[in-house]
Amino acid sequence: MPRLFAPVSAVVLAAALALPASAMDLTELTEAERAQFRAEVRAYLMDNPQVIMEAVELLQSREAEAQAQADVNMVSDNAAAIFDDGYSWVGGNPEGDITLVEFLDYRCGYCKRAHGEVAKLLETDGNIRIIVKELPILGEDSVLASRFAIATKQVEGGDAYKAMNDALMAYSGSITVPAMRRIAETLDLDADAIEARMDSEEVTQEIAQTRALAQTLQISGTPTFVVHDEMLRGYLPYDQMRAIVDDKRG
Structure with missing residues (x-):
């Protein structure tokens, strides 16, 4: 039995993708397991393309929040000027x-x-x-x-x-x-x-x-x-x- 990938449900795969990188060490996978992982990811995204846009929107939101906080810090640091x-x-x-x-x-x-x-x-x-x-x-x-x-x-x-x-x-x-x-x-x-x-x-x-x-x-x-x-x-x-x-x- 493969160590990681029997057929993976969308829910399990989504959860895996949400984990921090440290929780899944892809360098430990065999070539066959890595190929299966890629195939599962591709299949999941093809079945659920909205996930890509959701991820992009989340990234943009986080970047906007980070920029806004950076701006607040810059304003505070340069208030006198x-x-x-x-x-x-x-x-x-x-x-x-x-x-x-x-x-x-x-x-x-x-x-x-x-x-x-x-x-x-x-x-x-x-x-x-x-x-x-x-x-x-x-x-x-x-x-x-x-x-x-x-x-x-x-x-x-x-x-x-x-x-x-x-x-x-x-x-x-x-x-x-x-x-x-x-x-x-x-x-x-x-x-x-x-x-x-x-x-x-x-x-x-x-x-x-x-x-x-x-x-x-x-x-x-x-x-x-x-x-x-x-x-x-x-x-x-x-x-x-x-x-x-x-x-x-x-």
């Missing part, structure tokens, strides 16, 4: 009970879509603090726009930055210095001083620090949000943002 870096624009309610951090790029279509959703969230909830982090990752035009926006903040202050941020998110033309100067002039800002500041070390350093933080947080796309202790990668509509904020409040 995320929530209190000393240079990123802070808006909404500075004393709000929930902080929403957004990493954005002005050439990102999903960032433009998210901009309206975030604005709606802030309009309907007066207890949210928002932090904007400039993360230009879509080429030189993105860098140019971020430099102009950051220079606006450094030269003209937070209110001017908010106005420039809104304008650049709504803007759909070519990103050039003359185009951004026109936006600044429309907003009654000092375009000459802003342009003179664009290539300064202070602006360069801010972009570099945010990029370094994004790398640490394994952020590879925009928009990316941090809400309290959770990282949200990608565009979210208002309803999902609302539900997440409500959940964080418990």
Whole structure:
């Protein structure tokens, strides 16, 4: 009688497959037993193909859970740089009970879509603090726009930055210095001083620090949000943002 495989029922085989690897040492099997094992597995899967999808779904669920926990750990480990870096624009309610951090790029279509959703969230909830982090990752035009926006903040202050941020998110033309100067002039800002500041070390350093933080947080796309202790990668509509904020409040 073979040591392991007489005809194996589906229930027994499923149980065997669920065991940890240490509980079944396949190296101890003869070639004939190994061949029979393979045949039994194949037959079982052919009769029950849904098992493959169930296994894939379970793996994906476990990977998502692991990624979510890793994100929580990364947010905790880098809380000061995320929530209190000393240079990123802070808006909404500075004393709000929930902080929403957004990493954005002005050439990102999903960032433009998210901009309206975030604005709606802030309009309907007066207890949210928002932090904007400039993360230009879509080429030189993105860098140019971020430099102009950051220079606006450094030269003209937070209110001017908010106005420039809104304008650049709504803007759909070519990103050039003359185009951004026109936006600044429309907003009654000092375009000459802003342009003179664009290539300064202070602006360069801010972009570099945010990029370094994004790398640490394994952020590879925009928009990316941090809400309290959770990282949200990608565009979210208002309803999902609302539900997440409500959940964080418990």
